Amino acid sequence: MTRTPWRTAVVYEVYVRSFADSDGNGEGDLQGIRSRLPYLRDLGVDALWLTPFYTSPLADGGYDVADYRDVDPRFGTLADFDALVADAHAHGLRLIVDIVPNHSSDRHRWFQDALASPPGSPERDRYIFRPGRPGETPGEVDPPNDWPSAFGGPAWTRVPDGEWYLHLYAAEQPDFNWRNPEVRAEFEDILRFWLDRGVDGFRIDVAAGLVKDASLGDLNGRGRRVANGPIYSRPEVHEIYRRWRRILDEYDGDRMAIGEVWTDGPEDLALYLRPDELHQVFQFDLQLAPWSAPAFRDVIEAALKAVAPTGAAPTWVLSSHDSVRHLTRYERPGGVPGMEYARAKAALLMLLALPGSAYLYQGEELGLPEVRDLPDDARQDPIWKRSGGGQPGRDGCRVPLPWSGTSEPYGFSPDGVRPWLPIPAGWASLTAEAQADEPSSMLAFYRRALAQRRDLLDELPEELEWLDSPETAVFFTRGPLTCAVNCGENPVRLPPGRPLLTTMPMYGDLLPGNAAAWLH
Structure with a gap:
């Protein structure tokens, strides 16, 4: 099977509004991303995924698009976008953009x-x-x-x-009628607009939801995400992606599409990955799994089983702009201070050792936690607003990145500018600047792990083999690489091999609790 660059790529999600502010309006922008491309190149990722930067009232963080063919002025201009694409390619980075086809803004x-x-x-x-x-x-x-x-x-x-x-989402996000040929033609034209500007592919928002059951029948208590139910994974959605695949294949350079597909089973997921449909779909179960060896193994086995019949590669993710950061998910009440950092490093080694591609979310390489104590008047997520404050929403994982300095805005914006979401006062040690030359930092560990993976990649088969392991641990091999993850508290004996990379010092051939190792 031919390996395209995407089958093994490490893709870094840039939440545009929170990455880097170049013009001092308190919000990230395209020129800010452009200025930080050397950082991303040196981190060792292969591609960037940009969340929506299109003209939008930002009722849902840009996922309410008013104009699909322009850049919102707060993020820059089309000329800025073209310069970003050119610079990303010059740095050896591919660039994919979010496309939001299920719904538009009510201002469209x-x-x-x-x-x-x-x-x-x-x-x-x-x-x-x-x-x-x-x-x-x-x-x-x-x-x-x-x-x-x-x-x-x-x-x-x-x-x-x-x-x-x-509107399956906010009232400001009316759903398109994908049974209308005019809607289909419009989005095919939008794809070509951005492909002509040099983008390498698309992340498709709400990919399973475009076509609704024509009768619009009641759910009557059924789950919203039932395959071939009234809302999601209708059979008609696949003809849309077959057409999109033909458009992508018209362009040179391995253009791709990855779908945000939530399904109720691996069989339905596999339908999106047929050779004439999408290249990848997100497999979110690792993002949802607790810190548990049996849970990790179950998720990995199910994901590999789902994609096996399709010939596609699995796609792994631990955090995103829609979920609580995994560092915080790995906290344990009453646990040892800093345990979540140890677990996050171990999870990264597991993620990067798995066959397929990995998607990282901005800031996880800095060890950023979820910000749970945002002031109520700062929160902007429609989940917070529509729940009357009953649900915190997703703002806590969208707090701007800390780049440098010892106080807000931590180099995210020019000095004296307040970011669109407040950055916690205690983040001075988490800035990219503070971690860059600190060998024990999370940033340094991410750089080492990504460099080691890249060195090994050509030797690694696309299959893994499970090894016998204690109940609290996950051991598997891919060719010359063995990955060992100990989710328990007590040390476990490592399988044979020469250590390549470990998340903490070993005790001879014992792997400490909440730790991981790569062995050759």
């Missing part, structure tokens, strides 16, 4: 046209508008069905003329 020109047009009009048919249904009391009108929004409350909002529109 099409949705504004829909609101200004009558029911049944072609303008409304680009979205999903429906009449309500009689409520339980006379004169009351209920939404068209019982679908919930992922951000809380119903997935329907009523407009003044009485019709309702569907």
